[in-house]
Amino acid sequence: MAMSETAHQAAASNLPLVMRTEIGAIDNVTGYRTFSAGSFSFARDEYFARITWPEGTHTMPVDAFLRAMMRDVAWGFFYGTVNFDDVIGTVNHYGEVTLFAGRYNDAYHNAGRDREERFPSEVLMPLFKAIMSDWTNQGFDPFAAPMETGAPWGSKNGHNESAITRTRVSAKRIVGLPGDTPLRTDANGFPVNRMFPDLDQSTPIVEPEPGFEGEVWAYNLFDYLSRSDVTWNPSVCSVVGESLFCPTTEEFALPIDHGNDRCEWFITLSDEIDWDIKDKETGKPRAKVITRAGDVSCMPADIRHKGYAKKRAMLLVWENGSPIIPELILKGEAPIVSVTW
């Protein structure tokens, strides 16, 4: 989502690079394919995704699995660690990616039942996309709130390619400026969401003098957000250097536990979002953060967070996409907390 296009490759751990992925045959009973990446195997049945590796096996409800993997795919493995749940996930090294099971779970890790394998991103990503394509049935949209989509259950039943291949919205300067990412309107297929019927949809007064039409500009950000057809999927709306305003709308639960490798800021623009904070390395609970309209909070770089919103809420995610940060992280020079006093 908010990944800087200039983010460059940073060396990963000392794990050897694994190049092997495989798309298996169609299961005669369920109709789904199996997949493998290195020594990890992926299979689904009517209700569950099953991930196995030499030291263990893990089961996830397939709706949760697809929602999590959808974010990992759409965000290009994102910043830092994407925990699908307490066991499975990926770590982005920006050019390479680690797939792990139990690595950031104290019980698995201390018992030696965990595994991590490192892949070139261009090797693992096509496999993840193939899993999403094969396992997402017609009518299920992994980006949508649960009350706004069909069910993922059952044996193989069609596809939903348009839902899982949405183009990431990323303004170059600001939404709506000529040549930049367009506004959302009824006419271009973005009606106001059912949970924002009362938002002011007025447009700002914009009066440029002749010749300054491309510089004097404003739009209704709240209206733009109220028309988002996805949840927990930030998109870049304004850019100052590497400072990226990535607002999004949130409903139900963040499908991943995000363990960012850098500090990440949240400004809740409307309603309430509650966050569970756990230690990034061990998964032990550290805090709860209750945020309401106008609240500002910083997620430190050594935690993982998961958000909950009972009513669709607008959230401004603020990222620093600087390409030097991965290097600072590797050297241990990136701050864990943005501000101290």
Add this chain to the structure above:
Amino acid sequence: MEYTTRLGSLADYDKGKVIPIDDDPKNYVFSNIFEVASQSAPYERVAVAKNFEYVIEVARAEGSSDWYSATHDEFVLSMDGVVEVQFVKLDDPAAVAPPESQGAVKLAGEPAGRKMGRVVLSRGHQGLLPRGAAYRFIAHAPACLMIQTVEGPETVQKWAEICQNS
């Protein structure tokens, strides 16, 4: 079911909090922009978020501001109230904000240059403050602004005052 969107304002906000389990609340740099704006002087540009050189500033707009300019784009979002932003294309922007400078620079007086136009922002409206232009805010009633910018000479940092400390 009917839904009501809960927005905040200078007059009415419901601040959340950090509930520590095994952590220091200060790590979350928790504040509320309406509280910060209501407790600051008009147009005091208070940082509520900082990430390396980048900041998000909050200001209470009230009356007419000084003129500002920057060598880079900035963006302003009205979180409460109505604010007019007037723009002037500077004849000599480097004389106001040196090319190596970052963040908003306050002009000593009126800007010299050609009028670019204006925008009027209500709650939820986001506007571009283009690089190389001078701009000023005018609010006939108190408004709350959030500005995406870079730390500069006008940025006020008072974290101990604005953040949850325990």
